[in-house]
Amino acid sequence: MANVLVRGSTYLRWVYLLLGAALVLAFILVDSALISLLNELRLPAVLIGVVVVLVIVVPPVVLGLLPAVREVEGIAVESLLGVHFEERPLGPARTWPQRRRTTTWFCLHLVAGGFVGVLSTIVFGLGAVLLAAPLQSRGSHELIPGIDYTVHARWTDYWMPLAAVVAILALLLLSSAIGALLAYAAPRVLGPTPAERIELLERQTATLAERNRLARELHDSVGHALSLVTIQAAAARRVLATDPAFAENALAAMETSARAALADLDHVLGLLREDRRPGAEKAPQATLGDITRLVESTRAGGISVAVQREGRLEELPAAVSREAYRIVQEGLTNAIRHAGRPADQLEVALSINLGTNGLRLELTNPVTAAASSQPARAGGGTGLAGIRERVAVLRGSVEAGLVRDQWRLAVTLPVAVTTKGRP
């Protein structure tokens, strides 16, 4: 028992219940105003009964249905009741079952909190008086209207502070027990349902699989680049004296593949970092508006990028704009990976054109004969697959292939809404 009293959780749970009590108090203030108004209307008693019940029940239920309540209760329950949900952090309610469950929990919180709040008010209000009772003057004093206590100025007066202490202890034990009950119920009532948990797990599994794929791809591409660097360096060292021209070419090749590997590393680590940020799904993602930054960072790698833009890109629906950004990003990465020439000799032309036919993205870059004869390195082509997937979702079309000695990627995305904004 003493254990319960020294545990921090007892007091945190009590605070959680008092929060419920504070809300109850707010509801009571509104309710009492409405009910006194009702009394003046002189309605039949039955009707008044019904309306009173409605007035008391409806506001908390409606408030509980608000999506944000799930999030707020989730934070309060996690930090004060010490409950860990499987969905972390608990997001706002997205579905009606979630809202219903949240409102059930909210009402439970109010009822339990109201109960403990009333008890706390009584115990602490009267407890303070009783604690001080032996110090008061002899005679009868009023505790609350109708209940008096008598001070005899003898040792027997000490039953009163003793009773106060016992009551406070009992209150703490009771609120700890109620808090424990709530903590037990929270994952079941407020937390995700089994079906939601499965969905959650599936989503986590998908994320892990995606990361796995990224890691494997990175392993392959960086491994490939480093092997190339190792062998070229070893070769260059052997022939440095006899064939300086070979050594110079080897150095250039090493520079290029090391740089491409770094760019790849950067790209994948960026994707993983985005994943890791809490609430990444909601974080604003880059749109075509951010294309300048993307192009500049590509240019920083020594690649020359010519950009041509047409149309009011800012009027694009956000989803299309985001996907378009991703497509350009993937396209540039592919160009760097598969062009088969040093970065400083790589020229990429990018055109973004928003017209009545929709959004058209076009990326062209010259490729060397060696690279063009083997466009699908092991692990390669996943970038293009990613682009196709994105485009399919938006019901657009993709053309990718060699046109003379140029690799050309052209994507058209249908955009209906934007044309109305055009002059």
Next chain:
Amino acid sequence: MNDVSVVVVDDEPLIRSGLRAIIDAEPDLTVVGEAGDGAEVLAVVRRTRPHVVLMDVRMPAVDGIQATRLLLEGVDPAPRVLVVTTFENDDYVYDALRAGASGFLLKRTPPDDIIAAIRTVASSESLLFPEAIRALALAHVSTQHPTGLERYQLTEREQEVLRLMAKGLSNAEIAAELILGVQTIKTHVANTLAKLGARDRTQAVILAYESGFVSLH
């Protein structure tokens, strides 16, 4: 030792040119041909008749395992195949060894060791990287149902020689170990390989591991 001719197979031209430069820098080694895919290997090998083929494992059209099989079936006498890989734990490496490759080489291997490996494989005097082959077999062979090698009817001496081959001992070392002449050992090795139907020491040792004749542990 006679000159060793080499064909380099890799889909990455820069790997080919690097390996070529490393190999050609040795007076006794010469690169006589290159191929950019497994599909081209057969033609290049038939034309150039190399002693050793350095074979990349992962290639876009025909991979190194398939190409090794094609080579060993389609060319007579078949060259020794040395599989070249980026990653040690590549599942394909063991498949390539089973397909008949004489050994494997990591792309990160220092150039002197690459050269030494080519010479070892060309001479077929000893097993290349016996420890690595044992580790690969350990990862891929299930020793649940050892079949043994009884049906090949090896003599006691040949069994002894096979065990020492698995340890990576060269003919001369085996001869010293068994206090016999090198020529005698060469005969034993040749007879063992013939009885097992093995192309070379690597095949024989893999068979020894897979049958449970030589314990992996």
